[in-house]
Amino acid sequence: MDFIISKFNYWIYIVLMMIGFYAMISKSNLVKKLVGMNIFQTAIILFFISIGSKKGATIPIIQDSHVDAVNSALYMNPLPHVLMLTAIVVMVSTFGVAVALLIMIYRKYKTLEEDEILQILRNEKWPNTH
Amino acid sequence: MDMPDWGATDSPPNTHVSPRYIEKSIEETATPNVVTSLLADYRGYDTLGETTVIFTAGIVCILLLRRYR
């Protein structure tokens, strides 16, 4: 029980990640796949941020700049925050590109269901080859 | 499982590299916000990459979506 409670952040991230992964793999609607991808990435953000937390620490903005020696135990680990700022930007960019692709797909096939698109492709394939 | 507990202060991520950023940030970069000094100075090159990523995304959206006649 202690095993679960003291490491609860990892359990939450694993559950979130599995939800996202499930949506990405099994849903046939492309938008749902994209939403699953976003949940997946958010789980990773949660994972990284939870690494950097310290009990009894505050945000990494140093309060009184007169003190020479800053006690690092009082402030949270800033490195995961920085990595995730970068990763968030990357994810936003990926999301933007994916939505642009979806708009192009919708413009071309007038649907976003993967099965229907494959059906359309199959139907138009035969007349072309003969 | 060898993962550190939530909020552990003695786990490797919290002891190996990061204390130096917190302790030296004001002295070396005159920036109290450690995240900013880390983002733009210690790991400034990552941020250049990040800017390039978002630049790529902007250009890609123009390339894909704009209609050409």
Place this chain on the structure above:
Amino acid sequence: MAEHSLILIIVIPLMASCFNILLGLFRRGFCYPLVIATLSLCVILSIFIMDGVINNGVIHYRLGGWAPPWGIEYVVDHLNAFVMTIISFISLFVAVYSKRSVEAELPGRTVYFYTVFLLLVTGLLGITVTGDVFNLYVFLEITSLAGYALIAIGRDKALLASFNYLIMGTIGACFYLLGVGYLYIATGSLNMADLGRLLPDLYHSKVVLVAFAFFAVGVAIKMALFPLHVWLPDAYTYAPSTVSALAASTMTKVGVYVMIRIMFTVFKPNFSAEMLPVTEILGWVASGAMIFGCILAIAQTDVKRMLSYILIAEVGYIVIGVSVTNRMGFTGALLHILFDAFMMACLFMVAGVVMHKTGKTSIHGFRQLHRRMPITMAAFTIAALSVIGVPPTAGFFSKWYLVLGAIYARKWIFAGMLLLSSLLAVVAFFRVIENIYFAPSCHAHDRVGQEGIVRDEAPLSMLVPLLTMAAGILILGFFSGKIVSAVIQFTVPEGF
């Protein structure tokens, strides 16, 4: 100054892509010369770096002036410089080649196309030069985003292929990021050299095992290793021919480079080889890739699609060379990275030329083309023979090393698989070559002779890079001994 060329090789294409847009707002015609100039500069810089590495050993560069575990560090050893040189060479020639096909396939979009093209090259070079695992992720994403876009502007169902690639690629990148996170939990560091120093004490830890598993799956998706290759054939078949040529010859190679880095620099060879059956698994997966790729290549009727499956088999060859963990096999793998980049660039360029001239890429579209474009088809034949591994061409030399490596490791099955897969590649390629030289023309029955077919060679800007690649395949093979003694023998990790 020599060490500054390390950063210039990234920043110059990046800034050039910015100026490319500014120029494109006023004059479209200036973009192509700018791209050529930039990439030529990259080639010069990469040769310069290669020279520095050969003469002075490993080059370190501290970005922002911060010492390694705190700041980001660039470490360039022989392996980096080798892959970097290949990428800059290939991208220069593909850029030269791109002029006519981009004008034909993507009218009106040349400015943004070349911008994204330069960003793709920036990302690829950035991956090869960095010594920091998170920085590698950032550049991996630049490469992937540019790749998704360049594939999506292709023909037919390129959009759907690109979307599938985006989903798969994001899973791969996220797994890589998770691997970084687990290593960060275990060690608290992000620098590759620092990780390599800290990790041996932690090899018993399960966190490190999980991190390795995530890295392996993530990178395997990126380099299209056999069970995770499903995105590749569609994406490369429908992409514009320029993009297929660049992506096929460099992106998978960079994936292999990342795998070698992770396996032998971040983790030490004894972890990858002895503590876990990693190399054993990789060997079986790779031999599956070789057989499966070649068999599916035989089943295709579209030449670009066939080449994509051949590419999957080629990735299998390279990985099998890494997995036998001895000096010979590793040498063969690196030589194959070099030769395969040339061969794949050449083959996809020929497919692009045929597409440009006849509008078809099916195998029947190749019928009797040796009358229409004899030089192009000769280049195709040389590259095809090299993929098969016929002696005077380059592919023979790397395959020789690979087979020797498998034999030294006493893995007879892998050696047999290599030979069997070569035989299957013979079948795949001779279907095309037969069509080129021997099959009767489609129009033979309604024309009296063959006089109706006029010579219609590819334009010069396409022909020159094509012939350079073909000549490279013929010549580089004879210098393989020199390449090994000058560069590759220093890249072999200790303990092999």
Place this chain on the structure above:
Amino acid sequence: MINRFENIIIQTISRLLIPPIQLYALYVIAHGHYSPGGGFQGGCILGASFILMVIAYDIKETKRMISEKINTIFIVLGVIIYSGIGAVCLILGADYLDYGILNKIFSVSPAKARALGTFGVEIGVGITVMAVMVSIFLNLVSGGEHEEAQE
């Protein structure tokens, strides 16, 4: 694709709101050294103000304020500022992005010069993020057709 939907309340409120939002965005960028914030966050807020303008009015009104060409130039400008600052450090004789060397230009201590360099970089990031957000939004919402109205 967006139909013009005129509502006097929405338009007035957003006209009142947009300048404070933009001011706040600049504050977030500039005050990133002392409080949570920085280039990306400020740039997002700045981009959001323009997106609010698109939603409340329509694309044509917005394009009078920030045209497509200027927006593209802004996208490029941010990256050029960032890599340019790095290149300046390189020219002055230090490593790339080593802002400490900027004290040759500004007569301050190396630590302060680093803070200045950080600030310049944040501005670059902010400009790029703002312009990209606006550009992506305009392209997505109009399906790329907004360009034809102008040229």
